[in-house]
Amino acid sequence: xxxxxxxxxRQIFRAASYASLxxxxxxxxxxxxxxxxxxxxxxxxxxxxxKDWYPTYEPPDYGILPLISGSLAVSFxxxxxxxxxxxxxxxxxxxxxxxxxxKFLKPAIEILSAVPSIIFxxxxxxxxxxxxxxxxxxxxxxxxxTASIMLGVMTIPIITSLSEDALSFVPRSFKEASYALGANRxxxxxxxxxxxxxxxxxxxxIMGMGRLMGETMIVLMVAxxxxxxxxxxxxxxxxxxxxxxxxxxxxxxxxxxxxALFEIGLLLFIITFVLNIIAEIISRRYRLKLGQGR
Amino acid sequence: xxxxxxxxxxxxxxxxxxxxxxxxxxxIIYFIASRGLPAISWEFITEIPRDAMTCGGIAPAIxxxxxxxxxxxxxxxxxxxxxxxxxxxxSPKSHFVNIIRIGVNNLAGVPSVVFGLFxxxxxxxxxxxxxxxxxxxxxxxxxxxxxxxxxxxxALMAVPISFREAxxxxxxxxxxxxxxxxxxxxxxxILTGIIISIGRAAGETAPILxxxxxxxxxxxxxxxxxxxxALPYHIYALMTEGxxxxxxxxxAYACALILIILVGIISSSAIIIRNKYRSGYxx
Numbered sequence: 176x177x178x179x180x181x182x183x184x185r186q187i188f189r190a191a192s193y194a195s196l197x198x199x200x201x202x203x204x205x206x207x208x209x210x211x212x213x214x215x216x217x218x219x220x221x222x223x224x225x226k227d228w229y230p231t232y233e234p235p236d237y238g239i240l241p242l243i244s245g246s247l248a249v250s251f252x253x254x255x256x257x258x259x260x261x262x263x264x265x266x267x268x269x270x271x272x273x274x275x276x277x278k279f280l281k282p283a284i285e286i287l288s289a290v291p292s293i294i295f296x297x298x299x300x301x302x303x304x305x306x307x308x309x310x311x312x313x314x315x316x317x318x319x320x321t322a323s324i325m326l327g328v329m330t331i332p333i334i335t336s337l338s339e340d341a342l343s344f345v346p347r348s349f350k351e352a353s354y355a356l357g358a359n360r361x362x363x364x365x366x367x368x369x370x371x372x373x374x375x376x377x378x379x380x381i382m383g384m385g386r387l388m389g390e391t392m393i394v395l396m397v398a399x400x401x402x403x404x405x406x407x408x409x410x411x412x413x414x415x416x417x418x419x420x421x422x423x424x425x426x427x428x429x430x431x432x433x434x435a436l437f438e439i440g441l442l443l444f445i446i447t448f449v450l451n452i453i454a455e456i457i458s459r460r461y462r463l464k465l466g467q468g469r
Numbered sequence: 470x471x472x473x474x475x476x477x478x479x480x481x482x483x484x485x486x487x488x489x490x491x492x493x494x495x496x497i498i499y500f501i502a503s504r505g506l507p508a509i510s511w512e513f514i515t516e517i518p519r520d521a522m523t524c525g526g527i528a529p530a531i532x533x534x535x536x537x538x539x540x541x542x543x544x545x546x547x548x549x550x551x552x553x554x555x556x557x558x559x560s561p562k563s564h565f566v567n568i569i570r571i572g573v574n575n576l577a578g579v580p581s582v583v584f585g586l587f588x589x590x591x592x593x594x595x596x597x598x599x600x601x602x603x604x605x606x607x608x609x610x611x612x613x614x615x616x617x618x619x620x621x622x623x624a625l626m627a628v629p630i631s632f633r634e635a636x637x638x639x640x641x642x643x644x645x646x647x648x649x650x651x652x653x654x655x656x657x658x659i660l661t662g663i664i665i666s667i668g669r670a671a672g673e674t675a676p677i678l679x680x681x682x683x684x685x686x687x688x689x690x691x692x693x694x695x696x697x698x699a700l701p702y703h704i705y706a707l708m709t710e711g712x713x714x715x716x717x718x719x720x721a722y723a724c725a726l727i728l729i730i731l732v733g734i735i736s737s738s739a740i741i742i743r744n745k746y747r748s749g750y751x752x
Contacts, residue, residue: 205586
């Protein structure tokens with residue numbers, strides 16, 4: 176009797192452990208199923224490489240190249256903010272900060288990572304966009320640069336916390352050996368610690384990239400929303416996520432537009448999925464290299 | 470000498486990047502607090518909105534956010550903890566565990582707007598829940614599931630193996646050991662994970678855009694099938710809809726401040742719980 180109960184409980188827990196896989200494949204399946212109409216009616220090459228996104232015109236155009244390039248552009252520019260600042264903060268916490276500073280810095284970074292993206296979007300819209308507009312004499316402050324800055328700030332804590340983990344996994348003996356050879360702290364950091372933690376740091380950057388590509392509210396509020404391929408830092412853009420969020424409300428359920436938005440979602444899912452797998456592979460090799468079983 | 474100069478220059482740059490990061494955090498909080506504070510009053514927090522969102526309070530949005538968050542946690546907590554227990558306590562180190570772990574990591578990386586699409590297709594359309602608290606909660610629940618799994622698994626991992634061995638040696642079954650020994654010992658860590666997830670769910674906007682949220686409602690939600698106002702969505706709607714941008718911006722500042730305070734309280738309590746219990750066992 177008792178062993179039956181034990182087995183039953185074990186099976187219940189086993190079932191629960193499938194939940195994340197179930198939802199992951201569920202999301203993939205649903206996105207695919209809802210995109211079928213669009214996949215059938217719009218040639219995939221015209222969809223991915225078409226330069227015009229006019230879903231409400233007659234006849235409509237469903238080319239998402241401007242949206243893809245918008246996503247890539249804001250993410251790329253944001254990397255110039257989140258990678259140096261995130262990495263610098265991680266290096267500071269790891270190498271320079273004394274215990275008292277660390278006690279303050281770690282929670283501060285955690286609070287920054289807990290700030291909802293809508294707050295960054297709101298801040299960008301009411302403070303940063305008018306500021307840039309005034310100082311750079313722009314027709315509108317809602318542009319690629321504004322979105323990238325806010326996205327970059329949002330992503331700093333992700334890169335910081337993951338990189339700091341990677342740095343702290345580097346065995347102490349590596350550093351000590353370097354000091355013993357007469358290297359100073361910076362030389363040790365640059366030539367020993369960072370290379371040893373490199374794959375962890377790269378993983379953190381890839382995870383950050385995934386977050387940048389998938390973020391919605393910030394780009395929806397401050398990127399400007401024009402579906403054209405950006406030609407400058409101050410051009411308004413319309414990344415994939417903001418197209419989905421902005422147009423889903425007006426697209427009639429079951430229409431081609433509705434389905435095309437799901438196809439964009441599917442593409443987004445595939446991009447982040449691939450990024451995650453790459454991060455997974457890199458971090459696994461890193462674990463093997465340092466011989467840690469975690 | 471030259472090496473010393475390079476080191477100082479490099480460390481200054483590193484220090485500078487840290488300062489800039491903190492300045493961003495401080496700047497965001499300062500601007501929103503200084504402009505949001507004047508609009509906040511007791512009435513603002515406890516009354517329903519009036520005159521097409523230009524005066525009155527935002528109580529329904531706060532209540533809506535609480536409902537959505539509670540629903541999400543109620544859904545994700547049992548599944549997440551059970552999954553973590555299976556992976557950590559029952560399952561031997563195997564290929565299977567690895568695949569599940571990759572699945573969890575991948576689910577954590579799915580963009581929030583994609584969860585929204587999933588919720589729209591499955592809960593709103595397929596199950597026919599419509600735009601409702603139920604649809605929104607389930608969508609948010611899936612979103613926070615991977616976080617709860619990882620946090621719970623880490624908490625279980627931190628419980629010394631000797632605890633389990635002692636219990637098993639006393640003749641307890643595996644389930645008794647988990648229920649009476651391992652889970653209580655891991656509780657603070659699990660709780661921290663849950664609280665962080667609450668903060669995440671409370672602030673997410675994109676997943677509830679098409680599954681739960683509505684801009685203007687003059688009453689409180691009366692069932693789990695009704696659509697709700699939610700604090701983060703309300704900020705977005707105030708800035709993009711409506712006819713009186715100036716009055717609405719003032720309210721949006723106040724909403725943003727309340728959301729920051731809410732999320733700040735939630736995540737600092739997580740940090741406090743963790744710091745209090747971390748010293749419990751040595752890994």
